[in-house]
Amino acid sequence: MFDVVVVGAGPAGSMAAKTCAERGLKVLLIEKRQEIGTPVRCAEGISKKGLQRFVEIDRRWISAEVIGAKIYSPDGTEVTMAEEMAGNEVGFVLERKIFDRYLARLAAKAGAEVIVKTTFIGFERVGNALRVKLKRMGEDWEVETKLLIGADGVESRVGRIAGIIKTLKKSEIESCAQYLMSGLDIDENYTYFYLGNDLAPGGYAWIFPKGNGCANVGIGVLPSIAKANAKFYLDRFVEKLEIRGKIVELVSGAVPVYGEVATAVADNIMLAGDAAYHSDPITGGGIANALSAGYHAGIVASEAFEKKDFSANFLRRYDELWKADFGWKLRRNKRLQEFFLKLDDETLNSLARSIAGKNIREMSIEAIIAELIKKNPSIIELLKSFLSP
Amino acid sequence: MAKRAFVDRRKCAYCGACVAVCNLLAAELIETFLEIKEDCNGCGICVKVCPMNALRVAEV
Ligand SMILES: Cc1cc2nc3c(=O)[nH]c(=O)nc-3n(C[C@H](O)[C@H](O)[C@H](O)COP(=O)(O)OP(=O)(O)OC[C@H]3O[C@@H](n4cnc5c(N)ncnc54)[C@H](O)[C@@H]3O)c2cc1C
Numbered sequence: 001m002f003d004v005v006v007v008g009a010g011p012a013g014s015m016a017a018k019t020c021a022e023r024g025l026k027v028l029l030i031e032k033r034q035e036i037g038t039p040v041r042c043a044e045g046i047s048k049k050g051l052q053r054f055v056e057i058d059r060r061w062i063s064a065e066v067i068g069a070k071i072y073s074p075d076g077t078e079v080t081m082a083e084e085m086a087g088n089e090v091g092f093v094l095e096r097k098i099f100d101r102y103l104a105r106l107a108a109k110a111g112a113e114v115i116v117k118t119t120f121i122g123f124e125r126v127g128n129a130l131r132v133k134l135k136r137m138g139e140d141w142e143v144e145t146k147l148l149i150g151a152d153g154v155e156s157r158v159g160r161i162a163g164i165i166k167t168l169k170k171s172e173i174e175s176c177a178q179y180l181m182s183g184l185d186i187d188e189n190y191t192y193f194y195l196g197n198d199l200a201p202g203g204y205a206w207i208f209p210k211g212n213g214c215a216n217v218g219i220g221v222l223p224s225i226a227k228a229n230a231k232f233y234l235d236r237f238v239e240k241l242e243i244r245g246k247i248v249e250l251v252s253g254a255v256p257v258y259g260e261v262a263t264a265v266a267d268n269i270m271l272a273g274d275a276a277y278h279s280d281p282i283t284g285g286g287i288a289n290a291l292s293a294g295y296h297a298g299i300v301a302s303e304a305f306e307k308k309d310f311s312a313n314f315l316r317r318y319d320e321l322w323k324a325d326f327g328w329k330l331r332r333n334k335r336l337q338e339f340f341l342k343l344d345d346e347t348l349n350s351l352a353r354s355i356a357g358k359n360i361r362e363m364s365i366e367a368i369i370a371e372l373i374k375k376n377p378s379i380i381e382l383l384k385s386f387l388s389p
Numbered sequence: 390m391a392k393r394a395f396v397d398r399r400k401c402a403y404c405g406a407c408v409a410v411c412n413l414l415a416a417e418l419i420e421t422f423l424e425i426k427e428d429c430n431g432c433g434i435c436v437k438v439c440p441m442n443a444l445r446v447a448e449v
Contacts, residue, residue, distance in 0.1 A: 034420065039402075168410050223437045252402035252440040
């Protein structure tokens with residue numbers, strides 16, 4: 001009998017398992033892969049703040065450090081943003097192969113049992129607990145637990161079987177492809193974002209430097225409006241920008257751009273990270289939110305044990321915590337995403353031109369928006385829907 | 390005729406994008422092996438979402 005079973009050893013799951021174990025709970029962390037952290041499904045960008053809140057920085061899993069982001073409109077107009085303005089995905093570029101393993105080791109060190117090559121299949125309710133069905137290296141295995149934390153990423157089997165969340169529609173997921181390239185001649189002080197309805201329909205392309213002339217060069221597209229698969233758009237992007245480097249790794253993946261789910265809990269169950277669609281609808285960034293969600297789920301798990309209450313009603317305390325922390329931002333950015341989807345390339349160019357060359361480090365979000373409206377009065381109506389609370 | 394999704398294993402990069410959008414939970418990723426179960430009704434959403442163009446729907 002475990003107190004908590006955590007499914008998935010990504011950032012959300014390891015952080016949840018660590019937090020539970022540190023508070024004296026008996027924790028089982030299962031991961032279906034045989035190697036935690038590989039294959040990587042990420043561009044590895046994260047803000048310093050988003051990371052430092054939950055882990056002490058260790059240079060072993062920092063690939064590069066950047067001071068800002070450069071954003072390019074379809075006609076190539078460049079907008080430079082300093083790190084503190086650029087949001088959750090600028091600051092560090094991680095080495096997730098090492099980072100994810102490090103987090104799992106922290107969970108293990110705190111006392112969690114970590115078992116790989118073990119898949120969550122389903123669960124049934126037995127009294128006030130759950131019987132969790134697993135497959136461990138091909139063999140059926142059942143464990144009982146009071147709490148189940150679904151941190152199983154975008155595949156999100158726990159949440160869908162429990163009926164907490166609905167399957168993503170093709171307008172609620174970014175389909176992504178990425179090359180790790182070497183031998184690139186770029187300024188490694190910045191991350192680069194490229195916009196355009198033709199270039200990356202419903203998404204954007206990126207270049208995130210990893211040091212020594214290497215970078216993650218990738219693209220995300222929204223399948224509901226894309227005319228081809230992500231890899232097609234990636235190859236076209238690399239060709240169009242004449243990015244001359246050697247491809248040393250291929251990454252493919254998907255990230256939820258759903259917005260804020262109504263709830264991430266059911267009786268005895270909490271979902272954290274991509275499993276609860278916690279990634280950002282604008283940027284697709286999800287590491288920082290996954291760490292935060294995992295932490296808060298762990299805290300509420302230990303409170304549930306103090307109160308001996310594992311009902312959805314009690315676990316809604318976790319909803320309150322993640323919603324207050326970043327849920328409001330998912331809600332806002334979903335609306336912002338819908339706003340951006342309505343802009344044609346001409347408008348994107350005009351928006352970029354109106355702030356290009358300005359020192360964004362010294363401009364607040366409000367000042368940027370005021371500047372945008374002054375130069376582009378036609379976007380007022382669109383912006384209103386996004387700004388109203 | 391019944392339809393089903395099929396995977397080209399030489400293109401599949403086993404990322405699980407298809408698993409995420411399969412409402413019937415008919416796609417399962419086992420390490421690098423994508424399994425498409427009998428329950429698949431050939432709706433084709435996975436074909437659209439696959440980053441690698443590794444899936445297609447065909448009659449069975
Ligand atoms: C191409 C791409 C680029 C991205 N770039 C960025 C970025 O630059 N910055 C950023 O912040 N975010 C980025 N993201 C998003 C980020 O990768 C995710 O938000 C983050 O990994 C979520 O962490 P998680 O712990 O919730 O899930 P994951 O890291 O996905 O971990 C889930 C784990 O659960 C395991 N699992 C799944 N099903 C089961 C099961 N049934 N049984 C047992 N284990 C299971 C999986 O094997 C996996 O190890 C990107 C995503 C993609 C696809």
